[in-house]
Amino acid sequence: MKPYLLVCIFVCFAFPSFSQYFLRGEIKDEKGRQLERAKILLVSKGNMPFYSGNFGAFGILCPYPQDTITVFYDGYEVYKKAVNTKVFNEIILKMLPETASLYANKLSSRTTNLEDNSESYFATLGESYSSLIENQFVNAKQYPETGFSLNIDKASYSNIRRFINNGMYVPSNAVRIEEMLNYFDLRGLDFQKPRDSSSFSAAFTITNCPWNNNNFLLFVQLQAPKINxxxxxxxxxxxxxxxxxxxxxxxxxxxxxxxxxxxxxxxxxxxxxxxxxxxxxxxxxxxxxxxxxxxxxxxxxxxxxxxxxxxxxxxxxxxxxxxxxxxxxxxxxxxxxxxxxxxxxxxxxxxxxxxxxxxxxxxxxxxxxxxxxxxxxxxxxxxxxxxxxxxxxxxxxxxxxxxxxxxxx
The missing domain is CATH 3.40.50.410 (von Willebrand factor, type A domain)
Structure with a gap:
């Protein structure tokens, strides 16, 4: 057999990995939201990370027609499954229970017996934020009881100011009422001190509504005991x-x-x-x-x-x-x-x-x-x-x- 023929046969059998396949698909959650910047690992690529792009899409060259993909995304269960380069792979990530609870009931306030409005989602530039539901106008005669909570999150108002300063679009519902209350310095207001260390003080004022003469504004002042x-x-x-x-x-x-x-x-x-x-x-x-x-x-x-x-x-x-x-x-x-x-x-x-x-x-x-x-x-x-x-x-x-x-x- 001629030497050059032996070389060709050797190359064909010794280097099959030169073949390249294209793995493509998109990453979404159970509600159809496309997840950008999801981290992707392939068995054939070892620890080399890849990331989903705009609209959750991804395309990766790999050496084999079949591979195993692992997908990580904040707030979601880790996804691991065998995939085929011959088909378009639609990957659905499942929310972790704690993340789901953030998406449910993200009301600025909760009105007794009033049905929840549809939720909203805020994400930009690979960043992620828990969702928010805002009440529309509520008829106080029909729904006289409304409550709101003060939570531990003081980050949102700072984030919104950051977006505004950088000329970025901010949805109108991106700040929760309780977080704005947490954020602002109210020391200039004349708050009544609580009677003792175990109670709140409360005061309120009713004023006219500047943009609607048929409505009134209720200003409520609450103060907790101060820490020594x-x-x-x-x-x-x-x-x-x-x-x-x-x-x-x-x-x-x-x-x-x-x-x-x-x-x-x-x-x-x-x-x-x-x-x-x-x-x-x-x-x-x-x-x-x-x-x-x-x-x-x-x-x-x-x-x-x-x-x-x-x-x-x-x-x-x-x-x-x-x-x-x-x-x-x-x-x-x-x-x-x-x-x-x-x-x-x-x-x-x-x-x-x-x-x-x-x-x-x-x-x-x-x-x-x-x-x-x-x-x-x-x-x-x-x-x-x-x-x-x-x-x-x-x-x-x-x-x-x-x-x-x-x-x-």
């Missing part, structure tokens, strides 16, 4: 800081460094602080240190720089381990998670992460979430974690907002 800051319990704080590559932006890690230094300034000798970072690995940047050793703490904060991936699963487990080891009975035992929202959970599903946070809450260790940045910010995910962790949640976009959240409040 001289007698607050000692703090056991673990700062869990995202220092992955995506945090390399003036409005992300540098802003957080300035913000945490403001917080450190208010710590006392009886307070304890630890710092855990995740970015290219998980590191205990600062072991437990007394709050009066401010220079040492600030030096560690100043030394942080952004680099690497986001191993969030191990980071949050490490933070809880440190908080537990330094637990203060009857104290404020709290993890403060600061991230731009790209909070990978590693091999743990999002549901398992939520279960972990819920379990730790029962032991008296709470979770506060601080969000920064734009583009991949997951407001809805941080809100869920903060609620599961019995903490609060805020968005920081400048040093004045940081002072408001970490010092004044």
């Amino acid at each position: 800051l001289d007698n607050i319990p000692p703090n056991n704080l673990v700062l869990l800081i995202d220092i992955s590559g995506s945090m390399d932006h003036p409005a992300k890690l540098p802003l957080l460094q300035s913000a945490f230094k403001l917080l450190i300034e208010n710590l006392r000798a009886e307070d304890k602080v630890s710092i855990v970072t995740y970015g290219g690995g998980v590191h205990v940047a600062l072991s437990t240190t007394s709050g009066n050793n401010k220079q040492k703490i600030n030096n560690i904060i100043d030394s942080l720089y952004a680099d690497g991936d986001t191993p969030g699963e191990n980071a949050i487990r490490t933070a809880y381990s440190i908080a537990k080891a330094n637990f203060i009975p009857n104290g404020n035992n709290r993890i403060i998670l600061a991230t731009d929202g790209d909070f990978n959970v590693g091999q743990t599903t999002e549901q398992e992460l939520e279960n972990l946070v819920t379990f730790q809450k029962q032991s008296g260790i709470f979770l506060t979430c601080l969000g920064v940045g734009m583009g991949n910010y997951k407001d809805s995910k941080l809100e869920i974690l903060a609620k599961k962790g019995n903490g609060n949640f805020a968005y920081i976009d400048n040093i004045h907002e940081a002072e408001k959240i970490l010092i004044q409040e």
